[in-house]
Amino acid sequence: MPDYNKQLLIRRSLQVLAGLFILIAIAFAVLFMYRQxxxxxxxxxxxxxxxxxxxxKLFIGKAAFEDLNTVRMEKIAFVPNQGDTLLRTQEVFAEISLRTLFKGRVIFNELSIENAYLTAVKNPDGSNNYSFLLGKKKEEPVDTTKSRNYGILLNNLIEKAFESVPDQVSFKNLNVSYASEHRNINMKMPSLQIKDGEIKTALSVKTDSLVNNLQVHGTINPGKYFISARLYALDTGGIKLPYVKQKFGGTVAFDTLAVSLTSKDFSKNMLTVRGDASITSLKVNxxxxxxSDVKVKSGSVHYVVSLGxxxxxxxxxxxxRVNKIKAYPVIQLRTKPTRDLIVRLRTxxxxxxDFFSSLPTGVFESVEDMEGTGGLSYKLKSHINFADLKHLTFDSDLEGHDFKITKYGSEDLSRINKPxxxxxYEYGKPVRNILVGPGNPYFAPYNTISRYIKYAIMTSEDAAFFKHKxxxxEAFRQSIATNIKAKKFVRGGSTISMQLVKNVFLTRKKTIARKAEEALIVWLIENNNLVSKTRMYEVYLNIIEWGPNVYGIKDASRFFYGKQPSELTLGESIFLASIIPKPKAYKNSFDAHGNLKPRVAWYFKLISGIMLRRGQISQEExxxxxxxxxxxxxxxxxxxxAPDTAATDSLQLSPIDILD
Structure with missing residues (x-):
């Protein structure tokens, strides 16, 4: 290219650049003139x-630019038309994103607020200054045939929340309070700083008489939808959740809590969020x-959750992760066209x-400090279609891998092999100590007990006792289905093994911990052959309750029939089996004359029919x-x-009495 052409090109390029700079300068001048x-x-x-x-009413006393894009707002207040001021702050300094002004919006690059007060008040007459924020507008009836997608709602909420986060935040003396006739909450935050993606704050929260002093450290990256925060207790007693005692009758406390949202993805109407959470020194009562207190030293979760x-x-x-145990859950819930739930879990x-030391303390007290060789893993598979409960599936399996107990915990699980x-216990209190062994004259060895009572109890309580582990x-699946239909607990799935463990090793209180501990002990005994099936059944027959201070089959045989366990008939055995679930209600089966009530007849027919089909009794019997x-x-x-009317009538009609 000739030099002349090069110079011409350079000159024209400089002219274009100069024009651009002039336009930019004019734009800034116009913006400066019209920014207010x-x-x-x-x-x-x-x-x-x-x-x-x-x-x-939203009052903003004054809003003006301090410099090119820093705004100072004074005397801000949010006041309900009828009620006390809900929010007030004296001054707010903010660096505004100028491009958002053209959209009629205000998004802050930097935000500084001092002396802000959010005050919610509920008066004795029920009126308040905040419920208008929670009220719903009247809408058309919801079309239940249409799908609900909370993924869209949550995705929009996340995006708007992160979009509104300023790059720099400085709050000083932020106060939040709630006052009513029965409850008072006060939160004081001396400072909150967000700078270069780092979050720092300290706060004190008082709920009635409970005070938590906390510190929060975290990081945030709004562009990547990332936030991570760790909550620390500044008090030696840890952080205690308020109102758990009043609302649920319990307490929850912990030392630290960390929560993060690391990413989100919204595609094809499906939102997937990922993140982590962890907790230390968790205590639940x-x-x-x-x-007693249920304690977990440390726990964590890496979550991947989807909503569509x-x-x-x-x-x-x-x-x-619970201490050293790692588990991988899968939960899928569909609510249309019918509710369908799939749950899978493996460890x-x-x-x-490590397995035993990782179990929450206060739940598995009998196996605390237990040791062993090999390893343990757990699997659970369940599928519940709430419209088709008869096909409900539930498979649960704790599996040993070259597992062997080398040291028992607080309970020697093999002690029932010996006297x-x-x-x-009755109503939670000990009432009687019973020696289970030959030294007790009321102890009945297994081979001295009528076969009828053995078969009748197995038929009514646990037909597969000598076969299962x-x-x-199947009984447990039926129990789940029945309880779901009834929307409450009406049927259990306990085997004879579970009833034995409950009576010998555990308290009588019906708690979740006791049921979990019961299942673990049963597995340990049955899968490690700590006790033979015959011995387990022998102990069971000699300790279960059959009436007022009546324990064991020999005591029951004498109490009801005045005979030995070996002499029990088929009918006597079926009756004794019928009252095991509710032994204190044994009188309800009889009328005032000592005759079995008609409603008991179906039970005799049911149990004897099953025994016949299994070859436990003959057709003649x-x-x-x-x-x-x-x-x-x-x-x-x-x-x-009832009075013995038959004896009275015969006395009145006696010929000898007439002659006299």
Missing amino acids: RLLRYAVETVQDKVEAKYPA HPRISD PDYYAVDSLTEV DVTPAT FVYTA GFHE YDALQPRVELYGRARDLIVT
């Missing part, structure tokens, strides 16, 4: 939107959970000693069975309350 008007327009737009949506149209899921990439193979003392999964028993001794004295 744009700000006023944006503020008025916000006020109009707020006041159109809520029955309240509730009488329905356990008799009528669909909610915890993904298989989720990992949960890594955990070394045996031992069993303590009977402690659990009858089945045909000869009548739904009646002859009471004798103490039981007769307690049950028969």
